[in-house]
Amino acid sequence: MAEFLGLGMTHYPLLAGTDEHMAGLLRWTLTDPGIPDDAKDPAGWPELMRTEWADDGGTAAAAGHRAALVDNLHRVRAALDAFEPDLVVVWGDDQYENFREEVVPSFCVLAYGDLEVPAFEVMNARGAPNAWGLPDDTSIVLHGDAAVSRRLADDLIRDGFDMAYSYRKRAGAHFPHAILNTQLFLDYDEAGRAFPYPLVPITVNCYGQHAIARQGGWARFAEIEDETLDPIGPTPARCLDLGAAVVRAYAGTDLRVAMVASSSWSHAFLVDKLWHLRPDTEADRTLYKALVGGDVERWRATTPAEIVDAGQHEMLNWFCLLGAVREAGLDMRWSELVESDVFNSNKCFAVYDGTRTD
8 A cells, every 4th residue: 555745845946046146036027117116116015025125135135045945945855755755746837848839738747767957957047156056067867767657647547637748858948947946955955966766747737828928937017918828727626636646546556655746836926916026925825824724625716817816826736735635644744834025936845744743
């Protein structure tokens, strides 16, 4: 009989850079001529945002934010090591990386086997040094098992999910940083180079109506005034159901399966109503309260429109995890929500296992 562990974490790209670059996205956003001047004025910002921004554009606060994230990542990694998994299923978004105009699957199992990928593509593209002081061309090996991944795709299809699968990364494409950074950050002290566990990645079309329209990410307000939106991504309820189906696929095996949701929560650059300046923290707090309270039905009732309005697109990965831990009968052992206005997103961490904490 299989054993399961559930983990939630962030793949926040700017954590891979140095402190002076961590608030770089907000600095770039402030140059958008489509944002009103009064919205850009720190005098009108919330207290947390003003404190983080200070008089140095967030550089000093970045050190504290990094420390909080790394401490929580270490806690997640400790739980993973104690569990000694045979494989690690990771739900992560594809942000206009492997999947582009040719095809955008709602869900896709990446059955790649071992794959060597550049470690710092995102930071290199921004012209920023990496946090470890390693050469820009450093690569890491993501361990995988193509046969195990194919079998999972087959089992999910038999269970009613029309699951896409991929045997080869698109030529010239960036590997999805949600999956790459999962290994990079779970092995933070070694920059992902000593991570021993095989990954079974499942990409989720978290960006949905913005997947192609905004190329999976940042856009100026002038660019989105007349945008043609894409079809929506999978619904939160469908993501919950997928997580449950993954547990059923492994339930009859003797494997130790760790399952990871890899994403931050509300992203500032996706929150149109807040001028892309800060995340929707109130929306995050609402779902976090339901998360720690075990209120899965509150999560299931969340609509795609609510997700987009709050910039919580990438949280669909967490909906997959929540469906999985519920199906597996796991309980939350520990969790923390790290809030930030300046550093683009709020970051949640969690560990679920079979030991009750009440």
